[in-house]
Amino acid sequence: MKIDGTAFRSIWIDETDRWSVRIIDQTKLPWAIEMPRFTTLDQVAHAISAMLVRGAPLIGATAAYGVALAMRADPSDASLDAAIETLAATRPTAINLRWALARMQSVLHDHPKAERAEAAYGEAAAICDEDVATNRAIGRHGLKLIETRARAGRRVNILTHCNAGWIATVDWGTALAPIYMAHDAGIDVHVFVDETRPRNQGASLTAWELGKHGVAHTVIADNAGGHLMQRGAVDMAIVGTDRVTSAGDVANKIGTYLKALAARDNGVPFYVALPSSTIDWAIADGLSDIPIEERAATEVTTVTGRALDGSIATVRVVPKDSNAANPAFDVTPARLVSGLITERGICAANAHALAAMFPEHAQRRAA
Numbered sequence: 001m002k003i004d005g006t007a008f009r010s011i012w013i014d015e016t017d018r019w020s021v022r023i024i025d026q027t028k029l030p031w032a033i034e035m036p037r038f039t040t041l042d043q044v045a046h047a048i049s050a051m052l053v054r055g056a057p058l059i060g061a062t063a064a065y066g067v068a069l070a071m072r073a074d075p076s077d078a079s080l081d082a083a084i085e086t087l088a089a090t091r092p093t094a095i096n097l098r099w100a101l102a103r104m105q106s107v108l109h110d111h112p113k114a115e116r117a118e119a120a121y122g123e124a125a126a127i128c129d130e131d132v133a134t135n136r137a138i139g140r141h142g143l144k145l146i147e148t149r150a151r152a153g154r155r156v157n158i159l160t161h162c163n164a165g166w167i168a169t170v171d172w173g174t175a176l177a178p179i180y181m182a183h184d185a186g187i188d189v190h191v192f193v194d195e196t197r198p199r200n201q202g203a204s205l206t207a208w209e210l211g212k213h214g215v216a217h218t219v220i221a222d223n224a225g226g227h228l229m230q231r232g233a234v235d236m237a238i239v240g241t242d243r244v245t246s247a248g249d250v251a252n253k254i255g256t257y258l259k260a261l262a263a264r265d266n267g268v269p270f271y272v273a274l275p276s277s278t279i280d281w282a283i284a285d286g287l288s289d290i291p292i293e294e295r296a297a298t299e300v301t302t303v304t305g306r307a308l309d310g311s312i313a314t315v316r317v318v319p320k321d322s323n324a325a326n327p328a329f330d331v332t333p334a335r336l337v338s339g340l341i342t343e344r345g346i347c348a349a350n351a352h353a354l355a356a357m358f359p360e361h362a363q364r365r366a367a
């Protein structure tokens with residue numbers, strides 16, 4: 001995507017040093033655009049756990065480069081195992097992290113040590129390029145859903161939660177990819193952007209992305225979505241996901257389940273956009289089998305933003321003696337999902353439809 005006319009991916013290799021991995025520091029957006037460079041495994045691991053980079057596909061792609069940097073420093077088996085373990089421990093919910101690490105492990109495990117760094121570097125680059133193509137395909141399939149609602153001269157109002165845009169992936173995004181394509185096709189599309197407390201990925205990241213691309217949008221409090229759906233203001237919802245089970249249960253940012261309930265109660269189609277690398281074929285029951293990340297209470301008790309004097313400030317919004325809980329994700333049962341928008345097309349959120357869309361995985365599970 002472009003930032004003020006310049007094309008960007010959310011992760012890239014520095015043009016002056018092929019062993020410097022560059023990212024956009026998402027903890028600084030929308031107030032500043034900072035693009036730190038990483039040259040070590042530990043820098044990458046911190047960037048994922050502290051959410052300088054975030055979003056399931058981007059977490060996986062970044063971890064892949066973390067393995068490559070580790071192999072450059074020490075291509076031994078012990079180093080490879082330690083890198084995989086360190087990166088796997090950064091965040092528990094997004095399955096793309098494990099998917100990418102398993103892919104790196106399978107490529108490198110039997111690879112000659114002297115060539116491991118280059119092989120890892122190449123595989124990480126391939127993961128990034130594939131993610132861009134995958135998300136572009138998700139956009140094309142999701143665009144059809146928007147086109148069917150874009151009756152002549154009528155604005156299409158879409159609600160999204162958290163950030164599943166291009167900065168949550170290598171490029172294009174998942175939930176936002178169809179929206180970008182609809183906008184670029186001249187469809188009058190407007191997005192209700194859930195602020196998405198506590199880290200405000202919607203207010204700070206989705207609003208920033210959409211604004212940079214010129215997409216009409218309105219930031220709303222997380223609690224306003226149901227009200228808008230009740231009054232017919234929302235034509236459909238499209239969200240991203242961090243893990244979908246083989247039966248179609250969806251883990252996504254906290255608050256997604258509540259939006260899915262409101263959507264079902266008001267007859268609003270509720271779609272989830274995802275690359276197949278987000279499907280966890282090993283589990284079926286999301287509520288019992290998807291680990292939900294519990295993040296620091298300070299993310300709930302404080303808010304960071306730009307003060308009126310222009311400085312960046314973090315303020316408490318909860319009395320210091322009050323406890324706070326911070327589950328970062330919830331699970332939306334498949335029965336509340338209208339459809340899954342994947343790189344191969346749109347399918348129902350159930351085991352049969354997913355097996356038909358991705359038979360190679362169903363056969364592997366059956367074996």
Ligand SMILES: CSC[C@H]1O[C@H](OP(=O)(O)O)[C@H](O)[C@@H]1O
Nearest residue numbers: 054055056164168240241252253
């Ligand atoms: C395209 S995956 C986006 C997905 O990831 C976000 O979680 P986080 O910001 O904690 O990495 C959120 O669940 C988004 O829907």
